[in-house]
Amino acid sequence: MPTLHIINKAPDHPRFPACLRALAEDDTLVLIENAVMALVFESLPLPPCYALRADVNARALSESSVTGVKMIGYAGLVVLTETHQRVMNW
Amino acid sequence: MTRSPALSYTLVISGAPYTSQAPQSALAFAKALISGGHKLDRVFLYGDGVYLASSLVTPPSDEVNWTQLWSEFLMQTRTPAVACIASALRRGILDSAEQTRYEQPASNIAEPFEMAGLGDWVEATMTSSRILYFLPTD
Numbered sequence: 001m002p003t004l005h006i007i008n009k010a011p012d013h014p015r016f017p018a019c020l021r022a023l024a025e026d027d028t029l030v031l032i033e034n035a036v037m038a039l040v041f042e043s044l045p046l047p048p049c050y051a052l053r054a055d056v057n058a059r060a061l062s063e064s065s066v067t068g069v070k071m072i073g074y075a076g077l078v079v080l081t082e083t084h085q086r087v088m089n090w
Numbered sequence: 091m092t093r094s095p096a097l098s099y100t101l102v103i104s105g106a107p108y109t110s111q112a113p114q115s116a117l118a119f120a121k122a123l124i125s126g127g128h129k130l131d132r133v134f135l136y137g138d139g140v141y142l143a144s145s146l147v148t149p150p151s152d153e154v155n156w157t158q159l160w161s162e163f164l165m166q167t168r169t170p171a172v173a174c175i176a177s178a179l180r181r182g183i184l185d186s187a188e189q190t191r192y193e194q195p196a197s198n199i200a201e202p203f204e205m206a207g208l209g210d211w212v213e214a215t216m217t218s219s220r221i222l223y224f225l226p227t228d
Binding site for chain 2 (some may be wrong): 008073075
């Protein structure tokens with residue numbers, strides 16, 4: 001069963017690489033809150049994932065800074081929780 | 091894409107207002123899930139998240155009062171909200187029953203929050219379709 005992983009930790013938090021390691025093939029990753037700093041954290045390559053637009057904008061980051069990262073709003077995050085029966089919050 | 095049937099959600103907030111973004115993110119998500127046609131079963135405050143239930147929160151006038159915003163939202167949507175009693179008591183969040191029981195000079199839980207045990211959370215894990223956690227960031 002694909003899992004939706006939602007992470008709010010900054011990329012230099014130990015939970016962040018732990019979350020990336022836990023991602024299975026069909027899983028989906030969403031960056032929220034401080035986790036969106038990963039868009040400008042070059043030492044940690046990101047898999048294709050989503051980032052919460054409000055949190056990206058709040059930190060004055062560019063929405064197009066990393067290819068493979070799609071911007072979503074809260075409505076989009078709700079849709080992802082609809083399509084994933086399992087949600088993991090990191 | 092066909093719309094999935096309505097789901098029910100429990101949101102657990104364990105990050106405190108002003109030291110984490112948890113109450114803010116959870117409120118935005120709560121509004122979005124209701125706009126999406128889903129049901130918000132319950133909001134559960136745990137750990138430092140119980141600070142959201144303090145009616146004495148008094149931020150400067152140019153800052154957001156998260157307790158007030160949450161209280162208004164919960165009352166408008168008639169959503170039950172509970173603070174974990176074990177987390178709340180040790181952080182100085184009391185309702186009038188606990189004030190009496192522990193002979194404290196005041197109670198301060200904000201309406202419509204209530205005190206409850208972890209049993210409420212266990213029930214939520216069995217009855218809600220989805221449980222989301224809004225955690226501290228450190």
